[in-house]
Amino acid sequence: MKVLLTGSTGYIGRRLKQKLLEDKNIKLRLLVRNKKSVCELEKKVEIIEGDTFNKDALKIALQDVDTAYYLIHSLSNENYKDLDKISAQNFLDVAVECGVKRIIYLGGLGVKNDDTSEHLLSRIETGEILSSNKNVQTIWFRAGVIIGSGSASFEIIRNLTEKLPVMTTPKWVNTIAQPIAIDDVLSYLQEAINLETKENLIVDIGSKALSYKEMMIGTANALGLKRVIIPLPFMSINISSYWLNLFTPVPFSVAKALIEGLKSEVTIQNDHAKKYFPQIQPISYEDSVRNAIKEIEENQVISRWNDTANGVWEKNSSNEISQALYMDRKEADISHIQAQKVYQAFTSIGGENGWFAFDFLWELRGFIDKMIGGVGLKRGRRSQCDLRISDCLDFWKVVDLKENERLLLYAQMKLPGEAWLEFKIKDNKLIQSAYFYPKGVFGRLYWYSLVPLHYFIFKNMINSIIKKASTL
Template sequence: MNVLLTGSNGYIGRRLKQKLIEKEDINLRLFVRDKKILSSKKHKNIEVVEGDTFDKEKLKIALKDIDIAYYLVHSLNNENYKELDKISAQNFIDIAKECGVKRVIYLGGLGVKNENTSEHLLSRLETGEILSSRKEVQNIWIRAGVIIGSGSTSFEIIRNLTEKLPIMTTPKWVETKAQPIGVDDVIAYLLESLYIKEKDNLVVDIGSEQLTYKEMMLQSAKALGLKRVIIPLPFLTINISSYWLNLFTPVPFGVAKALIEGLKSEVIIQNDNAKKYYPNIIPTKFIDAVKQAVVVIQQNQVISRWSDNLGKDWNKDHSKEIADAIFLDRKEFDISNIPKEKVYASFISIGGKNGWFEFDFLWEIRGFIDKMIGGVGLKRGRRDQYNLRIGDSLDFWKVVDIKKNERLLLFAQMKLPGRAWLEFKIKDNKLIQTAYYYPKGLFGRIYWYSLVPIHYFVFKNMISNIVKKAKSS
């Protein structure tokens, strides 16, 4: 069986890819925007095609000789994502038909079209309809609502609110019903969809027990061993609620607003096809899914996070832009008496719970300001406290290049009047730490000059503490 996986670097895609790699009865092909994100060691026996769903010629290469294709693509990071999603889905199903693909498996959102349907959910529903429009290609449309697992958007929000707020004032929509599902169960349905005997299009609604969002938060508190009080207030608007989530959770304002808008609609199962066609899958209860997610985080085994593909322009070649940077802050430190492996381990452990050394409070202030103006802030933390990979979020940075025992390059995703990078590089027995900045207009230059005194202390302290940590390890 020849299988194509799109979206393999996303939250669900990474986890599904890991399972597909283990299957001996399929030949796996990945369709990715950027090959460098993939580990050469893990993907050496997998065919990879580089491109995107807006390039029909690349799609033809990706879908050639494919039996079954997974469609895990969305354009939510773009302002006009609804139109882009339509174009993407139409291109994909048209080329799938042309290439003789037998089945497309799509993971979409649970819900129905009505006056309360959010723009985001509406887009997911329309994508499913487009993928079901070619009778020559069967579409198995898996529809899930709130996905609970380590690193999922829903879980991160619920966990952060529950841990940080003993008393929560919430909008009236917390009484809306939903049917959450554990991420492992989602993967199980997607995998089993390879082997379904049904030949016609199939819509499969998946989920565990029906719960209100209030009940989810209370059950999460119980799973975490906490007692919480929730007070719904009818006057909390979408914008106020979005700022509330933006402040107390890792998600930025845009994502928070899309999620809050979705709370107005019930996301409950509309058919029994999950039981009929997938009788061996029994969804995990919500509270158990929360407990499992917590264990994975505690064991530092998080495979993927909601923010893996968040943000524009991070997954491209940054070398030219860095070369064009107008402002630099470069520090060097002699490390000839320290194994470079230890120095590397020291600088890739920076950020998240590990902090940014002695001036953490300054980073916290910058992160808070970023949150207040709609940025990502510092609360995203790290997926793994010891290791990094390309695409990982690191507080308000993104890992755009990493070479073992040699280099780490971070791209700034905070709100800035320009573009910024932070690089750690081992070369000629020296650790070279460089902040690059390309300003936008006059304000961009004022911004840089105003921070020069702070940069002097922060960056000088940073490199010396990286070396100090390496020496003591």
């Protein structure tokens, strides 16, 4: 069976891709914006470069495909509702043209009403578009709070629970939802390939219904903590969004979209999961939390909510760096150290490992970034022991990675311009370069105001990398 997977660099798609690769009865094809986002071990599958806004690329990707997974959304864009409609309609039109038999889509639990958030409404409208043509069967899964290492919902609940022994919370903590473990979501998605039915289906999935307060208490139990939660009698979407922005890894824009969705309950509306997938028995909320914590502790996090590129690695970084007006470059001789060890040292940067020195300055910059709606340092690293293209590294994004040769990071903090940080091994030298392309006068003032700090920070950084490499 030929299967197309879209969204394979996202949170769900990356994990589903691993499962599909293990199925010998499937010939897998990926549609990705940039082939660099695909790991070397996965390049044995057919890869089509493009997106759902390019119909020519879609025709190539969907040609001769039996089943296509649609795991795409445009939440990071301001006009995501319009983009989601265009994307879904393009996908459906080309799928019909290419004779695709089945589309499998993952959306959100919930129904249309006056309290439906824009984010959920967009997911519902996407499902309606994909289900609108009788020539292609659509299996539309609807899930609520997905619990797994790296999921946005779990990161929020875990961070609040770990950091705040006593919480005064808005009334949204009493909203009822039906959480589900990421492994159970993947099981439904995978089993849907061989489902023996020809009708369109909406399949609501989830475990026991819980309030968000009960989820926080369940998380505390799984972590062995005691927490006190005091609900307040108001909703405060904006205040809650800033609160989540401050205490969790998610930026303000994501936090607000999630909080707006907490105005109404999201519960299962049909019994199709039990009827069509009786072999899947969703695990309990606390067990899903324990599984997620175990993956984190063992550095086995396959994907995170912020894996999606959001246009970052689609940039031609080589061209953009060449246009940078300002650069801070440091070089060090590494002829006495193996290149592999130097590479291992500079790819260990960030997250719990820190920035070698002056960590308090990096933390201050991360705090300021959070206060102005940026991503801050709280995203950390997916894994403390390895990197891959698309990984978030605090407020940076890995946009290029060549083993024993190069690491290129693109800045995602709030800046009056664009910035890159590069580590490169060449001719027995470690070359560390910071590039900045300013926007307007303020961008130039920003760079010059930081020149004194850059001198100490970047000089110490390259020396610390060499020192660490010498001890490996």
